[in-house]
Amino acid sequence: MTQMILNACLDACAILPVALDVWLVYRVCRFFPFTTSAVFTLVPYLVCSFSFVLGSGASTLLAFSLALTLLFPIGWYIASRVASCQEASLQLFLLSLGILVLTQNSLSIVYGSQPIPLDMSMRESLFHFPFGSFGLSRALIFLWGMMSLALISLLHCKTSLGKRWQAIASDPELSKIVGVSIKGAIAAALATGAILTGGAGILQGLDTALTPHMGLSVFMQSVVVVVIGGRRISGVVGVCFAMVFLQDLIAYMIGTQWHEMVAFSLLLLYMVVYPRGARSHTSSFIGCQ
Amino acid sequence: MTTVALKKHFDGTKAVDSVSLSIFGRTIVSLIGPNGAGKTTLFNVVTGFLPPDIGRVFFEGRDVTHMAAFRRARLGMGRTFQEMRLIRRLSALENVWLALPNQRGETVIGALLGLHEREEKRRRAEAMRWLEYVGIAETANQLAGELSYGQQKLLTVGCCLGMGAKLLLLDEPVAGVNPALVDRTLELLERLRHEEGKTIVLIEHNMDAVMRISDRVVAMDEGRIIADGTPEEVRESAAVIEAYLS
């Protein structure tokens, strides 16, 4: 029983970095970034390739660098479009959708669609506690989740970069007039998010396996969390844990094949019952509590 | 049209604070006040684009407080917007044509069955008639986005008329318009009152215009009505002078 709760917590930590990334990008750039799922899938596959030649540390670094370099022009374009203060959310939505489709299928061709585990040894149960046990990979997931939360909270609420993010999120026009440098702030948001998501992807590969389509399901869960979670970081965290708990519970009771439906059913239910909440992101609010 | 103790809050500020206003037919009423006095908010609540926190709105004896905006429009409440809302990609004629009520071709089934074809000539003539009435008939086939600012404002009035509005709520109908067109617009409003029996409420900052054509002036400040009477009375009112000076 407690093992189940432990597992649910760790599952939530697996999604948390991605959810925070989506939250940040959605607040600052005002579109749903399917590019997140592209990053989630791309980085670990690159690590997989590089680790044949290099050690794990070096290949991780190289994978991140390569992924960020590849995605840099797209990121810069996104930053320009958002900075031009025109309503670009649909255009960027479709753009990111296209990038997702591109990435998923390119990876499918290059690596095939069979699941590829990154490193089996990390899954072995290493830590045994009275309330449950988990492997090194799961411990890392927990750490990465907590670190993402700490990083985003700190950056967003305490630093001047975060202040810029808050300004852009609440009123881009005004921010531009007042002199906030928008492009740089947006690029920073995208990059930070990408690093968090890439890390989460690698950990997923360590924990289970890599498939070309894994990004989409994690991303959509994040979208549900962000829409329901609202403008505050605490909301996002809370909803993330609640949703994953619910998902695992239903998987346990009814079976794992209904897993995916839970998140989306939750979202639709929320949209029916509380449409104003779903739209709350568009009102100007800072989101630091 | 009557409102009773209307209140509307926005994030803690009282945008509209206990406004009770009664407007009777065949008059031109001007709503004046400094920026942020709550005039446009009042329009939004009355026409149904914003829900009030407390209070009721009555139109021709009916309680319309919870009625959807488009239904109120159907009852005869027409309005224009401060930020000039028009369908720019359609021509001026098409804009007015759009506003004509009860068109057969506006549902999927109606469109597919071609029910609109029989009345097309009649509708086109009707739309043209309103364009001529407001005085921009020569722009009929130009895209609404290409008209001059003053012509666009006249077009928005034309759309209200095409819709069959009995009460016209006009938000700054002559602001920013060149003086020649201002005169034409004001004449139009007077004609509407006399010939068509319309009731007009306008929000305006142009005091000459207000003094010229209003039968009654209502002044607002910080969400409350501070004066209500003939143009001369309101002009002399101390409260109004203070509101504008402070």
Add this chain to the structure above:
Amino acid sequence: MTYLCHILIILNIYASLGIALNLLVGYTGLLSLSQAVFLGVGAYSTALMTHSSIPCSWPLSILVGIGISSIMALIIGAISLRFRDDLFAIATFSFQVIIYNLMQNLTGITEGPLGISGIPSPRIGCVVLTSYWAFLVLSLVFAIVSIYIARRAVLAPYGRLLRAIREDEISVTAMAKNTATLRVSTFVFASMISSIAGSLYASYLTYIDPSIFTVQESIFILAIVIIGGPGRLWGPVLGAALLVSLPEGLRLLGLPSSVAANTRQILYGAALVGCMIWRPQGLVGKYSLRSDERG
């Protein structure tokens, strides 16, 4: 020759799907990612009903498909249409995934991932259509009828209303039009056309499985509309021509079929990206999704 027939048939079916979605995306400005739901409903209705021994089952199955699609469209529309652009897209996306899951897992009705094979050929009265030519004619007629219906709808005051709603819904509401009803009715209308396309698709392929319900399918139909050009009647036809024939052409050049499906998706993914950056109005479109050219 039969290969060419095959491409043309698929092209016609997807063109009709595109035309239906264009009414939503190009004319009303609603980005719907759930068209594959209706495609699948039509396909499965035909598949299941023609397997049974009901007389006149093929035409009946089309009607049943339309019926179920309309009901689903009403439900999906009622929920999603309260929201603006990207939330609307996400809502329809969610529906798509939920329905896909249901179709995959309710094996009692839908045979799950195994799919339904051996779908009999369409039988209208005594006429049985089996040959490629028959299907080509049928799909071509359907595509032409779709364009005709769409044209009639668009040229009527209805079309004008849709374009007005796309540009400024508040304005239209102030003109005493019930925009909510209008958008839902467009959604239902598009779903009906998609359902018929699905029925044709199932009869042609004689085998369907839940992959027809995937999100990728919805994205593909959306890509056809966007790349071809939203807001123009012929846009989706061009888009379908491009996105259906190009991958097939590559296959002719010797690309192994294992990568064929992925290549098709890479092509339309790349086309979508390119389109959004350099030509948001698509090939021939009048309506661009960039707000500076919107309307």
